[in-house]
Amino acid sequence: MINVNNISKKIGKVQALDNLSFSAEDGMITGLLGPNGAGKTSCLRTIFGLLKPDSGNAEIDGIDVAKQPVAAKAQLGLFPDPFGLYERLTPREYIHYFAKLSGMSSSDAKQATASVLAKLRMDDIADRRTKGFSQGQRMKTALAQAIVHQPTNIILDEPTRGLDVMSTRVLRDLLVELKQQGHCVLFSSHVMQEVAALCDRVIVMANGKVAAIGSPQELCDRTGKDSLEEAFIQLIGTDEGIAA
Numbered sequence: 001m002i003n004v005n006n007i008s009k010k011i012g013k014v015q016a017l018d019n020l021s022f023s024a025e026d027g028m029i030t031g032l033l034g035p036n037g038a039g040k041t042s043c044l045r046t047i048f049g050l051l052k053p054d055s056g057n058a059e060i061d062g063i064d065v066a067k068q069p070v071a072a073k074a075q076l077g078l079f080p081d082p083f084g085l086y087e088r089l090t091p092r093e094y095i096h097y098f099a100k101l102s103g104m105s106s107s108d109a110k111q112a113t114a115s116v117l118a119k120l121r122m123d124d125i126a127d128r129r130t131k132g133f134s135q136g137q138r139m140k141t142a143l144a145q146a147i148v149h150q151p152t153n154i155i156l157d158e159p160t161r162g163l164d165v166m167s168t169r170v171l172r173d174l175l176v177e178l179k180q181q182g183h184c185v186l187f188s189s190h191v192m193q194e195v196a197a198l199c200d201r202v203i204v205m206a207n208g209k210v211a212a213i214g215s216p217q218e219l220c221d222r223t224g225k226d227s228l229e230e231a232f233i234q235l236i237g238t239d240e241g242i243a244a
Contacts, residue, residue, distance in 0.1 A: 001026050001184055002153055007046055007056035009208075016042040017053070018208035024186040024201070026152065029179050031195040032188040033232065034205035040188035043205070044157050047186075048078055060153055074102065077146035079156040079187075082138040082163075087131035091122055091141045094130065095148050102149035109148075116144045120174065135167040143174060154178055156187035160194060172198055192229040202228075206236040 002024040009017040016039050024030035032040045045051040047058045049069045058065045060072040086094060092113055099109035117126045120140050125133070130141060146154060156175075160168045175185055175198060189195050195202055196216045204212040204219070212219060212235045216228045223231040 001061055002030075002047060002186055003059040004043065004047065005056050005059065007043070007053045007058065009042060009046060009051060009053050011042065016208050017046065019056070020205075020208060020210060021056075022203045022210055022213060024153075024184050026184045027179060027182045028200040029175060029185040029187070029198050030201045030203065031199035032186070032203050032205055033190065033192075033195050034188075034211075035190060035236065038205040039208035040190075040205055041157055042208075044155055044186070044188055048076060048155060049073060074149065075152050077149070077151040077154045079146045079154065079159055080142050082135070082142040085130045085133070085138055085141060088129060090127050090129055091144065092117065092126045094141060095144050098145045099148045104149065112148050112150070116148045120144050135163050136170045139163060139167050139171055140174070143171070147178070152182075153184040153186065156185070158188055158190075160189070160191065168194075192227070192232065196228045204232060204235050211235045 004020055004022050007017050007020045008015070020039070020043060032043060034040050042051060046053050047060070047065065049065045049072065052066065060075045063072040063075065065072040089097070095116060096109050096113045099112050100106065104112060117123055120143065122140055122144065125137055130138065133141070159171060163171065179185055199216060202214060202216055202219060203210060212222070214222065219231045219235065220226065220228060223234045225231040225234060
């Protein structure tokens with residue numbers, strides 16, 4: 001479970017986060033939805049400990065990120081850019097390397113790598129170099145790296161950006177599978193269809209603040225709108241930055 005408690009963060013002259021509070025629960029997919037510049041990425045970077053908040057704190061499974069960063073990060077998996085893979089390595093080598101970086105012994109890392117390759121049904125590509133991989137194969141490798149150390153929480157920042165339709169579908173299926181396994185999945189997006197299709201709970205952000213919280217249907221009911229996009233426009237008061 002991820003808790004964000006009254007976090008504020010100023011970057012230069014911009015108030016990126018402004019007393020932001022919400023929670024993302026285990027066994028659920030929670031989406032951060034907002035226009036460009038709403039503070040979504042700053043929020044996720046603060047949760048992962050890459051940004052230090054000016055006030056407030058983030059907790060991962062009850063662990064304060066600022067006070068116990070190593071213990072908190074052990075419970076977090078961060079989905080990286082799937083296009084940034086080191087292409088001379090095979091998925092098995094790549095995932096094993098990151099398993100060891102997370103603190104596993106060589107034997108534990110080997111076992112964890114084999115387990116995640118099987119879980120994501122990657123055995124057929126496990127020992128091929130990633131150079132020349134399709135988008136879907138890259139995406140699976142990147143996700144395997146994020147979950148090899150068996151974190152309870154998975155964070156993704158606009159994960160379908162740059163993916164084709166089939167790769168996006170594969171990723172959505174994998175996220176639903178992680179949810180069903182009891183993981184807490186938190187991702188940012190400004191794509192309405194993606195959020196409506198995947199999320200159990202939506203955190204609508206604008207100007208570094210929470211504008212609304214609820215399921216896609218609850219947000220539609222609250223605003224009297226038929227679609228999440230229309231509800232979103234009403235909740236933030238603008239259509240700037242919305243992607244179809």
